[in-house]
């Protein structure tokens with residue numbers, strides 16, 4: 148994706164370097180000198196994000212504060228940005244950013260296992276800011292080998308956890324429907340597990356990305372019957388042993404059901420957040436398929452997924468870096484949201500740098 152994508156903005160963060168926390172150091176906060184305020188992005192009204200000064204958050208017992216390098220911009224943040232009648236504006240400073248990484252800069256009471264200056268990834272709630280706090284259990288240390296690598300561990304954890312529920316075995320055929328950031332990661336994980344991967348997507352650019360992530364075959368998602376025919380000709384039967392739906396919409400769910408073989412597994416990794424769906428229960432039932440909603444709600448499982456993701460990236464088993472197609476400064480979060488809404492050619496995932 149190096150040639151096709153547009154890097155909108157880039158910043159370096161060497162200035163954020165903090166003194167490493169020595170063992171037994173009495174200090175509980177870094178010398179970086181936060182003056183009680185920070186910069187944070189605020190969703191002030193639908194489609195309006197402004198940069199504001201906000202109080203520096205203080206870590207409570209069992210929490211730590213992180214000087215953020217950046218945060219991923221998550222598809223689930225689109226409804227708050229676009230506007231829904233049930234949201235109240237303005238949002239809290241930094242909300243709803245939750246895919247941050249950076250350096251530990253203050254420790255709340257009772258926190259062990261982390262030192263000031265440690266580079267970490269965190270699952271928090273207000274990460275569109277210079278600083279955010281998180282429970283220690285939702286913070287994962289990053290190895291020094293990844294010192295220069297952006298690491299939005301939360302969305303990587305979603306992929307790791309969803310993939311764990313796919314139960315992919317070597318030699319199986321896996322159909323991935325929808326190649327966004329999540330679908331591309333799942334493609335890489337399935338290929339890495341020794342499966343033959345067929346990627347299905349509307350966007351030619353995304354199919355190219357899927358190939359680079361290890362897909363063996365790609366199918367344009369243009370017409371329902373053409374997709375079924377093409378995939379079935381590739382699998383040589385009614386469907387595949389594993390089908391992953393990674394869009395979160397009705398049509399891909401329909402395709403996924405049709406393409407799951409008898410006694411196969413249909414894994415729903417997409418986020419279906421905009422209302423009920425219809426399913427062809429007669430078909431699902433006749434084929435006796437296992438249907439898995441591959442989402443997690445337990446923070447401990449999230450944290451385990453984050454650790455698994457960091458391990459996978461550090462060991463080279465997973466390289467998400469080509470998928471971070473757009474890197475913008477925090478004050479352009481509004482543009483990042485617009486990119487996510489429009490999904491222009493070349494877009495897979497935006498990061499904003501604090």
Ligand SMILES: [Zn+2]
Pocket residue numbers: 221222223245246301302
């Ligand atoms: Zn997310």
